[in-house]
Amino acid sequence: MSRLHKKYRDEVVGALMKEFSYENPMQVPRLEKIVVNMGLGEAVQNAKLIESASAELAQITGQKPVVTRARKSIASFKLREGMPIGVMVTLRSERMWDFADRLISLALPRMRDFKGVSARAFDGRGNYTLGIREQIIFPEIDYDKIDKIKGMNVTFVTTAKDDEHARALLRGLGMPFRK
Numbered sequence: 001m002s003r004l005h006k007k008y009r010d011e012v013v014g015a016l017m018k019e020f021s022y023e024n025p026m027q028v029p030r031l032e033k034i035v036v037n038m039g040l041g042e043a044v045q046n047a048k049l050i051e052s053a054s055a056e057l058a059q060i061t062g063q064k065p066v067v068t069r070a071r072k073s074i075a076s077f078k079l080r081e082g083m084p085i086g087v088m089v090t091l092r093s094e095r096m097w098d099f100a101d102r103l104i105s106l107a108l109p110r111m112r113d114f115k116g117v118s119a120r121a122f123d124g125r126g127n128y129t130l131g132i133r134e135q136i137i138f139p140e141i142d143y144d145k146i147d148k149i150k151g152m153n154v155t156f157v158t159t160a161k162d163d164e165h166a167r168a169l170l171r172g173l174g175m176p177f178r179k
Contacts, residue, residue, distance in 0.1 A: 001094070001097075002094060002097040002098045002101055003101055004097050004098075004100055004101035004104070004173060004174075005094070005097040007173065007174075008030070008031075008097075008172075008173060011172070012028075012169065012172035012173060013025055013028050015172055016028045016029070016165075016168060016169065016172060019168060020165065020168070028169075029126065029158050029159050029160035029161075029165050029166060029168075029169045030158065030159050030169070031096060031097070031100065031156060031157070031158055031169075031173075032092075032157045032158060032159055033090055033091060033092045033096060033157045034090075034091045034096045034099055034100060034154060034155065034156055034157070035088060035089070035090050035091075035153075035154075035155040035157065036057065036060070036061055036065075036088065036089045036091065036099075036152055036153070036154050036155075037068070037086060037087075037088040037152060037153045037155070038053050038057055038065075038086055038087050038088065038135075038150055038151070038152040038153075039068075039085065039086040039153070040053055040085060040086050040087070040150065041077070041085065045078075047084070049148065050067060050084050050086075050087065052146075052147055052148075053065075053086075053087050053150055054067065054087045056135055056141060056146070056150070057087050057088075057089055057152075058089075059138075059140045059141060060099075060135065060138045060140055060141065061089045061091060061095070061099055062095055062098070062099070063089050063091060063095055064089075065087040065088055065089045066087065066088060066089070067084045067086070067087055068084070068085060068086040068087065068088055069081075069082050069083060069084055069085065070082060070083045070085050100156070100173065102138070102139075103154065104173065104174050104175055104176070105174070106138075106139055107132075107137045107138045107139070108137070108176060109176075110137045110139075111132075111133075111137050114176075115178055116176045116177055116178035116179065117130055117175065117176060117177055117178065118177075118178060119167060119177040119178060122163035122166060122167065123163075124162070124163060125162075125163075126158045126159070126160030126161060126162055126163060126165060126166035127155060127156065127157050127158060127166065128155070128156045128158070128166060128167075128170060128175075129153055129154070129155045129156075130153070130154045130155075130156075131151065131152075131153055131154075132151055132152050132153075132154060133149075133151045134149045134150075134151060135149065135150050135151070135152065136149065156170065158170075
């Protein structure tokens with residue numbers, strides 16, 4: 001069991017039960033999954049980008065990413081339906097907790113002039129999306145081997161009913177929100 005999962009079970013559940021006066025521990029919001037998406041618009045011209053992005057995302061998350069393809073053709077972007085335009089990974093259970101722990105405690109503090117993540121990036125349904133501009137903040141990535149700096153979106157999907165409960169959950173897990 002990962003460090004963050006243990007912290008959630010031992011500390012966060014109790015704290016949230018007190019804060020929101022839940023009667024049952026199963027009512028406490030929990031992390032359902034983490035989706036890491038790397039959209040690569042430039043992959044239309046250069047197909048090699050998909051392979052390198054896929055390898056990097058596999059290194060970061062510990063799971064093989066799936067190639068996402070264009071759903072419809074857009075002429076102005078020179079895009080045809082079915083063309084590969086990104087890679088994504090859906091993390092659940094232990095891999096999810098390990099990734100969240102590494103992201104919160106190692107990767108985010110390594111960002112340049114990091115003051116905390118925005119507390120307004122919730123979607124109204126208790127999910128939080130975080131944009132990362134460069135993949136080199138992760139310690140697993142070898143700086144000398146990357147050909148291009150790529151960003152990614154990390155979405156925390158929770159069972160929370162609204163943003164306030166999700167914010168309390170993520171704050172309890174140690175997410176460094178801006179003041």
